[in-house]
Amino acid sequence: MYRRQGPGCLSGLIMLAAAALGILVILSLTGIINPLGQLFESPPAEVNAPGPAIVQQLRARNEWITFSYQADQLIEASRDGNFLQNLLFGDRILLQARGEVAAGIDMSQLHDDQIISNGSAITITLPPARIIYSKLDNNETRIYDRERGWLSKGDINLESDARAYAELSITQSACESGILDRAAAEGRNNVSDFLKALNYTEVTVYVSKVSNCEASAISAVPTPDINFNPTAPANIPTITVPGGAIPTARPSDGGLSGTAVPITPQP
Numbered sequence: 436m437y438r439r440q441g442p443g444c445l446s447g448l449i450m451l452a453a454a455a456l457g458i459l460v461i462l463s464l465t466g467i468i469n470p471l472g473q474l475f476e477s478p479p480a481e482v483n484a485p486g487p488a489i490v491q492q493l494r495a496r497n498e499w500i501t502f503s504y505q506a507d508q509l510i511e512a513s514r515d516g517n518f519l520q521n522l523l524f525g526d527r528i529l530l531q532a533r534g535e536v537a538a539g540i541d542m543s544q545l546h547d548d549q550i551i552s553n554g555s556a557i558t559i560t561l562p563p564a565r566i567i568y569s570k571l572d573n574n575e576t577r578i579y580d581r582e583r584g585w586l587s588k589g590d591i592n593l594e595s596d597a598r599a600y601a602e603l604s605i606t607q608s609a610c611e612s613g614i615l616d617r618a619a620a621e622g623r624n625n626v627s628d629f630l631k632a633l634n635y636t637e638v639t640v641y642v643s644k645v646s647n648c649e650a651s652a653i654s655a656v657p658t659p660d661i662n663f664n665p666t667a668p669a670n671i672p673t674i675t676v677p678g679g680a681i682p683t684a685r686p687s688d689g690g691l692s693g694t695a696v697p698i699t700p701q702p
Contacts, residue, residue: 487547489550489557489559489630489633490545490546490547490549490550493545493626493629494542494543494545495542496540496542497541497542497543498539498541498542498543499539499540499541499542499622500537500538500539500567501538501539501540501564501618501619501621501622501625502539502614502617502618502621503535503536503537503538503614504535504536504537504538504605504608504609504614505533505534505535505536506533506534506605506608507531507532507533507575508531508533508534508601508605508608509529509530509531509532510530510532510597510600510601510604511527511528511529511530512527512530512593512594512596512597512600513526513527513528513593526581526582526583527581527582527583528578528580528581528582528593528594528597529578529579529580529581530576530577530578530579530594530597530598530601531576531577531578531579532571532575532576532597532598532601532602532605533571533575533576534569534570534571534572534576534601534602534605534606535569535570535572535605536566536568536569536605536606536614537566537569538564538565538566538609538614538615538617539564539565539618539622540561540563540564540565540618540619540622540642541562541565541567542561542562544562545561545562549561552635555634555635555636555637556636556637556638556639557630557635557637557638557639558639558640558641559626559630559639559640559641560642560643561619561623561626561640561641561642561643562643563619563642563643563644564615564616564618564619564622564642564645565615565648566606566609566614566615566648569602569603569605569606569609570602571598571601571602576598576601578594607649609648614648615645615648616645619642619645622642623641627640
C-alpha cells in the first residue's frame with residue numbers, strides 16, 4: 436500500500452542542503468577551496484622564456500655580423516731609398532684593391548647577469564660591437580702598374596705588404612664611416628624584435644660601450660720600412676677600369692649595408 440510522506444521528511448532535506456551550502460561558503464571564504472572561481476577563471480597566462488634560456492639562444496649566434504662595408508682603394512707601395520738606389524734597385528707598385536669589412540657583436544660573451552626580467556618587462560645589455568673580419572676580394576684586387584730599378588729583381592713581399600696595408604686602409608675607412616655605431620643599432624633592433632616575439636611587452640636593449648675601432652685597425656699596420664701612399668683618401672673609393680689603365684679617384688663614401696640575420700625564437 437502506498438504511504439504518503441509527511442512534511443517532516445521534506446524539511447529535513449532542506450535543512451541538509453542548507454547546511455552543505457553553508458559549509459561550501461565557509462570553505463570558499465577561507466580560501467581552502469574555490470569551486471566557483473575554478474569554473475570561471477581564465478587559463479594561466481603564457482610564461483615568458485626565462486633569462487638563461489634567452490642567453491642560450493643568443494649565444495648560439497656567436498660572432499653575429501650585423502653590418503658590413505665595401506670599398507675600393509688605390510695604394511702605391513715602394514721601398515724607401517735615394518734617387519740612385521731607386522733608379523738601380525727600386526721597386527714600386529700601384530695596387531687597386533677592393534675589400535669588405537664586417538662588424539657585429541660577439542654574442543658568446545653574453546652572460547646571465549646581463550639580462551633582467553620582471554614579468555612582461557625585460558632589460559638586456561649586449562656586448563660591444565666590434566670588427567668581426569676584414570678581407571680583400573682577390574678577384575677584384577690586382578696590380579695596375581709596377582716599376583723596377585735597372586738591377587732590381589723585384590721585392591717578393593711588396594705586393595703582400597701592399598695588400599695588408601690596403602686592408603687596413605679600408606678598415607679605417609669603415610671606422611670613419613661609423614660602422615660600429617651602425618652595427619650596434621642593427622643588433623639592438625634585432626634583439627628587441629626577438630624578445631617581443633617571446634611575448635615581452637616592455638623591452639629595453641642596451642649595447643655596451645663601442646670599442647675603439649681606429650685603435651684596433653692601427654695595431655695591424657704592416658712592416659714600417661715600406662712607403663705606403665694611398666693615392667686617394669681612405670674613404671674615397673676609385674673607379675674600376677680595364678686592365679692596363681691607371682684608375683682615377685672619384686668622390687664616394689664607400690658602402691655600408693645591413694647584413695644582420697634575424698634571430699628566431701626556438702621552441
